[in-house]
Amino acid sequence: MSIRFVAIYILLLFLPLSASATAPQANWHTARTVLQDHCIKCHGGVEQKGGLDLRSIESTLKGGDSGPAVTPGDADASLLLEMLRLDAETPMPPKGDPLTPEQVTVLTEWVLAMGDESKATSTHSAFLPEGLSPQLAIDVALERSWLRHGYQPSARISDTHYVRRITLDLLGRIPTGEEQQTFLAATDSNKRQRLVDKLLKSSEHARHLAEIFDIVLLGRSERLPGSDRPLGRDDTWHAYLRWAFSSNRSWNTIVRDLIIARPSSDLEKGASWFLYAHKDDHQSIAASVAPKLLGKQIGCAQCHDHPIIPEIKQGHYWGMVAFFNRSYNVQTPAGPRLGEHAVGGNIQFSNLESESFDAKLAFLTGETVTEPEPEAHVKALYSTPPPEKFFEALNKPKDRKKQKRKDTPRYDTAPVPQFSRREQFAKLAIERNLDFSKAFVNRIWAMLLGRGLVHPVEHIDSIHPPSHPELLTWLSQDFANHGYNVRRLIRAIVASKVYQLDSVPAAKKRPPEASFACGITKPLSAEVLLRSLLIASGRTPGPDGSFAGVDELSVRALITRVYPDMFSESFSPRASEALLYSNNATLDALLDFGEGSLLESLSTLATVKESVQRAFLRVHGRETAAEELAACISFVGDQPDRFKHVLWSLVTSSEFRFNH
Amino acid sequence: MITLTKDQEFKLPSTIHDLAVDPDGASLWAACLDGGIYRVNLADGKAEPIGHHQRYASGVHVLEKQDAILSAGYDGRLLWHDRSEAKVFREVKAHDFWSWQSALSPDQTLIATVTGQYQCGGYKYEPAPEREPSVKVFDTKTGDLIQHFPHVPPVESVAFSRDGRFLAAGNLMGEVRVWNLSTGDMTAQWTTPSFTGWGIIKGHYYTGGIFSLTFGPQNDDLYLAGMGSTRDPAAGNGKQLWEHFSWKAGEPDKVSSASNDDIGSGLMESLTFHPSDAWFVMAGRLESGQWNAAAFDTSTGTKIADLNLKARFCRAAFSPIGDVLYLAGGVSQDKDPASESPKPFGRLHIVRIVQST
Amino acid sequence: MSSPNASKSSDCGSPDHDQHRRRFLQGLASTGAISTMSWSGLFSVPAFAKIAKRQHKHCILLWLCGGPSQFETWDPKPGTSTGGPFGSIPTTIPGVHVSELMPKCASVLDKMAVIRSMKTNQSEHFQGISLLTRGDNPRPPFTRPTLGSVLAQQLGQLDSAIPNFVLLDPCPEGNEFKSFKAGNWAGWLGAEYAPVRVGGEFKLQDVDRLPGISEVDHEEREALRSFLSRRFENERQSAAASSHNAVYERVKGLMSCAPLFDLERLPQADRERYGPGTFGQHALLARSLVEEGAPFVMVANGMPWDTHVFNHEIYQMVVPDLDNIVYQLVTDLEERGMADNTLVVVMGEFGRTPWVNVKRGRDHYPNAWSMAMAGCGIQPGAVVGATDALGVEVTDSPYNEKNLFATIYRALGIDPYAEFDIPDLPTFHRVEERTEPITEVLA
Secondary structure (H helix, E strand, O other): HHHHHHOOOHHOOOOOHHHHHHHHHHHHHHHHHHHHOOOOOOOOOOOEEHHOOOOOOHHHHHOOOOOOOOOOOOOOOHHHHHOOOOHHHHHHHOOOOOOOHHHHHHHHHHHHHHHHHHHOOOOHHHHHOOOOOOOHHHHHHHHHHHHHHHHOOOOOOOOHHHHHHHHHHHHHOOOOOHHHHHHHHHHOOOOHHHHHHHHOHHHHHHHHHHHHHHHHHOEEEEEOOOOOOOOOOOOHHHHHHHHHHHEEEEEEEHHHHHOOOOOOOOHHHHHHHHOOOOOHHHHHHHHHHHHHHOOOOHHOOOOOOOOOOOOOOHHHHHHHHHHHHHHHHEEEEEEEEEEEOOOOOOOOOEEEOOOEEEEEEEEOOOEEEOOOOOOOOOOOHHEEOOOOHHHHHHHHOOOOOOOOOOOOOOOOOOOOOOOHHHHHHHHHHOOOOOOHHHHHHHHHHHHHHHHOOOOOOOOOOOOOOOHHHHHHHHHHHHHHHOOOHHHHHHHHHHOOOOOEOOOOOOOOOOOOOOHHHOOEEOOOOOHHHHHHHHHOOOOOOOOOOOOOOOOOHHHHHHHHHOOOOOOOOOOOOOOOHHHEEEHHHHHHHHHHHOOHHHHHHHHHHOOOOHHHHHHHHHHOOOOOOOOHHHHHHHHHHHHHHHHHHHHHHHOOOOHHHEEO | EEEEEEEEEEEOOEEEEEEEEOOOOOOOEEEOOOOEEEEOOOOOOOOOEEEEOOOOOOEEEOOOOOOEEEEEEEEOEEEEEOOOOOOEEEEEEOOOOOOOOOEEEOOOOEEEEOOOOOOEEEOOOOOOOOOOOOOEEOOOOOOOOOEEEEOOOOEEEEEEEOOOOOEEEEEOOOEEEEEEEOOOEEEEEEEEEEHHOOOOOOOEEEEEEEEEEEEOOOOOOEEEEEEOOOOOOOOOOOOEEEEEEEEOOOOOOEEEEOOOOOOOOEOOOOOOOOOOHHHHHHOOOOEEEOOOOOOOOOOOOOOOEEOOOOEEEEEEOOOOOOOOEEEEEEEOOOOOOOOOOOOOOEEEEEEEEEEEO | OOHHHHHHHHHHHHHHHHHHHHHHHHHHOOOOOOHHHOOHHHHHHOOOOOOOOOOOOOEEEOOOOOOOOOOOOOOOOOOOOOOOOEEEEOOOOOOOEEEEHHHHHOOOHHEEEEEEEOOOOOOOOOHHHHHHHHOOOOOOOOOOOHHHHHHHHHHOOOOOOOOOOOOEEEOEEEEEEEHHHHOOOOHHHHHHHOOOEOOOOOOOOOOOOOOOHHHHEEEEEEHHHHHHHHHHHHHHHOHHHHHHHHHHHHHHHHHHHHHHOOOOHHHHHHHHHHHHHHHHHHHHHHHHHOOOOOOOOEOOOOOOOOOOHHHHHHHHHHHHHHHHHHHHHHHHHHHHOOOOEEEEEEOOOOOEEHHHOOOOOOEEOOEEEEEEEEEEOOOOOHHHHHHHOOOEEEEEOOHHHHHHHHHHHHHHHOOOEEEOOOOOOOOOEEEEEHHHOHHHHHH
């Protein structure tokens, strides 16, 4: 770090801690819980009695038929608090128990705190100025929050543990013995950065990201209990993702590829699968695009406005559907494609009262698109028109007597209209929407740090406040300003101080996960665990990261069956996982595969002690502690064939199960 | 070309499940959710009860020659009402369970009614075999049971052929059976999977079924309507679907079905032919899409007109000369049912039909 | 241990076994390692320990997920504008009627208790399921354990072969219930009190020891694994690692009790009585597991009660199924002398609206709903609370989730107000605010 940087750093770090600036926000989240439990039923997304909606600060301030519900800073003038009094004319809630004094206090404190907030000029968002490097922004934001809350961050992670952590995070496997030794032997102060740069450029890194986003975007391809139906895809999809990540294609371009799905080269052609896999089910597309690309759950708003989250409306759900409902799957000689009609797709949706509304081309931010309304469906409306037979069929009365079930049409190319709804969606979703950037930044943060800044990751909404709001906004803005450069973002996060914190807490008491003051133990995914297991057993991956002689897909299917989902809210392992490792013949056979295996090489060593030490080095990448050595030697006793059980104990221990 | 134009809307106390057009041209008969059988005066929309079932009323028919109204209900009963005196003069217990639907033979001599309680019959909630005959045919003059036929319960829809020789009934599982009434033989049997969903999202059971079944101009044409299959039984978002089968030519064959370009989603409860037979109307509820009642050309199957009237329609019927379409059904029940005058939630829409060339 | 199957494999009794273990322990002692770490912990893992069973009480929860309609079950309003198409029938309690869809329960209602005045405040599934399985609203970031986890801890024994919390549910999907199932059941009690899920596609697999591994090796390698793994867990105070280790502690018990989960082993006559559907078969399995010593079994069947569409068309099937299952359970427990120590709870997360919507359905309604209980600690024939003529409001004795949970704990002889004494946690109580139990339903 240069002197100038150090100066900025210190300056930023000790700017007046504007704790009060975020306090009302915190109060709101407590107040919201009370309102949600007692008031939202009549004054929320499903009903708004008296015109009052208490789901957000804004709507509460706006109030209902009797005016604003609260006056910031003035409890006596706030209608909401007045209505809660038992001696009010019609005390609220009208039925059932009144609020407890504690609950009224919570609401009162929130109203008072809002007064402070409106007096203070909002300075709290400005303490991360533009122009910082993202790494510095992360360091400043986190250090400030640790200072403010009095958390003592963990020590910097040792090289031994660092090389395991970074290799797992960037390549999706543990390092080989050779990779580990090379890194530990290097003595230059810049060696972590050098390793990161090397890993980021490797094809294994691209494969790892491709694998994660394959699962995020289309789900695991095998049918698992508890998972949705598998969505189809072929090798071109996997090839596309690998190419996109290895060429560091910008995230906005990748998402344009996915949404517009009009590949201009062979390299891009697999991108069509993201929409094609939904088999013309437009609601399924909307329900997938929102959480995966925009970090929002909107499924709840299918039948009415979201009951708890004010900004998600029924119109948004159907608006999302409308952006995709002119699209249809087409088979072309070049592969599966998404065609789009130039007209049609004007739908209405109805709520529980059977009132119906036009589904406008409406985006989650409330923006709408007006579109041309052509009178007839003619060729001129297309830049790439459908074949003549399409228009012939349109103009001729259909003979349904001959018509059989509709198959996916086979055209030479996928039709593209002059006005494309998907194109419009891509514009609204990507170009003008910080949430698009936030969703990706948050996911990458969660992937590397073990928890999202908004957690769980696909819940970026008003009831899931970020742990570090200013940082999330800053990083998302920065990501957008710098061309949605995926590699730049990853590099910045792994270079930051927070990424390099040990997972052993500095103080007696472990700080909360959301503080990021101590490295989080991150469970390995089934894919990563399997590859690591193969390396630990003595195998070496080929240049493309695959392992000769192992049917990875079928073994992985065994593991995914019992593993919790990726990016889940909390780690909830199942007993079936332990049963699998304890009793499954296929997994058992992985450890003991004869020539070249770790087990075989250990058998040539002179003493049990050496074998144990070698095994620890290979599996955990570290030296053996005295008590561990003693326990293992004692376990083996005079029966060397028991050594394979030592190896089993190592690969099934938590130290192996997590990235830490 | 035809155009459909909404003319009037009448409100009844509760959802109208079935509708019969009186030949006098001045009134309609409605079977309602509150159990009531009502005469609706077309001049002013006034509905006046003439009788009552113990449970939901599900069917209503005009027996012209007997000057009587025949109704059916979820109480499993058939009631004969004197048309002018508003008095029940005969009552027959037809089923232990609901009369899901009933149909009058074209010559008005027979009434067919279908029943069946869905009871768990397997690990995956396949319906158990029937415990009482699911399909019964009664003499409308005497109330005597003439014939009964077996089916797999619950049987949700029933229809006579135009010439009165055949009876068809469809169930929740999509199974259709057709009987020859003169011989009592079953002459056709097939199953369409299109209208039935097995809940895998919310829970395990079958939902949906064939809600309406209508013979076409030819005896061997049978039209089915309902909602396309859904994975989530609580979503109500299956396609607005009809299917046309020809069942006489050896193996029953699906001739055509509603085109995806013409339909949205929602339960369709009624399919009725216009007196001209040139087109038919299908009506129900809109979940998402553009209409809740639409006209389809009989020869091409293409949608030729539609309407969105913001209600659930259980029954569509035409005036005898085919110039008016009656759409009957309801909206959501009042959320303050205890109020002194709860909002009526039955709806009857009067739609004018204009034909042009 | 009450299960013959379970005791067979945990008391191996082989002389080899004892001899080797002695040698292993001696070896550990001679290295001096015992002094450095909690070596005593190595062999006190449940696989080797025997702790006396603390209680002999059990609970079966028939979880009617989705929100069952009170009108079509315990609180019918026949002939009214909200009553729906079903009538009501008298029961063995004079003056008390239930839906005509429940003739079998009507014949044993004097052995059960019904609460018709439940009044809660969460109208969405996820929040409602959480409320009625945990007994309280969330207080982030702390996660309150579910009823099953609390009872697993209070009624279970640590060395039990049968899991202390069994969840029988065949449905892999289920919208919000699916999300809930993927979440944290055990809360701050830890993963050892999370459910083991079986049913339908969810089978216990990998329950047989591989032929190449001796029983001794199988047990001792787990002891070594646990020792190495706990070291990591302790150093990092990692809750995730703790959960990971907790699932391994279950292996031995699950291996020995796996045959108990096989439906085929249940008597054919019993299987026919409970009805062929998954719900009936699993309710029977629950009875059988309780007989084998399981403290808590939750029987769910997806979310079939969430009838926004086709309410009556679906209830004419699912309610008779439920009617039969509850009847069989109540009579079985009595005939088998289990009624005094086994509590059966029948409920969902809320009720359904009095009004019928345009999709032929009833929507969510937490404002006035019903549930039923029978067996251990319950006053037979108690019918508590009432709603108005149309079922819109509770008119007598409203009770919320806290009242209910206090009642369940009382019935099972557990202190409802005990403090959860967990390090680093604010003071929580099993039931907060000393909320009263519903004394009328307590024996």
